[in-house]
Amino acid sequence: MGKNLFLNLLIFFIFISCGRKSEEVGDGSSIIIDFCKRTEEVGEVSNTDTTPPSVISTTPSDNATSVATSALQTIIIFSEEMEGQSMTTNVSDTSCSGTIQMSSDNFSSCVQMESHPTKNIGGEKWYVTTSSTLSKSTIYKIRITNDVMGKSGNKLVNCYTTPNGFT
Numbered sequence: 001m002g003k004n005l006f007l008n009l010l011i012f013f014i015f016i017s018c019g020r021k022s023e024e025v026g027d028g029s030s031i032i033i034d035f036c037k038r039t040e041e042v043g044e045v046s047n048t049d050t051t052p053p054s055v056i057s058t059t060p061s062d063n064a065t066s067v068a069t070s071a072l073q074t075i076i077i078f079s080e081e082m083e084g085q086s087m088t089t090n091v092s093d094t095s096c097s098g099t100i101q102m103s104s105d106n107f108s109s110c111v112q113m114e115s116h117p118t119k120n121i122g123g124e125k126w127y128v129t130t131s132s133t134l135s136k137s138t139i140y141k142i143r144i145t146n147d148v149m150g151k152s153g154n155k156l157v158n159c160y161t162t163p164n165g166f167t
Helices: none
Strands: 012-024 030-042 055-059 073-078 100-103 125-129 141-144
Touching: 073 100, 073 141
Parallel strands: none
Antiparallel strands: 012 030, 055 073, 073 125, 100 141
16 A cells, blocks of 8 residues: 655745825824735645654553453554554454454464454554453463554554563
8 A cells, every 4th residue: 555645735825915095194184105015824834744653552561460361452552543444353263364463372373353443532542352261371462563554644664562472
């Protein structure tokens, strides 16, 4: 998918109005003034967002212990609003598909999720819930692939995986 292109927009409006105007002077008489008036108005400037999104945090956090194992809700917070169509999970089996994954065997297989990710109002916080109970005393890692995309069209630069996982 190509990056969206945005045009930088800088518009100047110049209005010139010329004419004659009569001004009263302090002694009651009036004088005629010839004038030209110039008005400038600066329009909106929009810049292209080229900063890729990043993962700010995950819950459960890396190295978390004694995490509840039943229908675990995972929360991923990104640095910016994310494009909903790029946020997917595997809801049909244990293959590692989708852009948000959880695994206990270094992503040879993945935990099936209950449904596709949902977001908060701002779109930078995403929620996904496991479809079954996780095994106790097992280390799980969370992975977000570099196919996730911010609203501006920029993708995550590298795949993000929690280094140590949670138990």
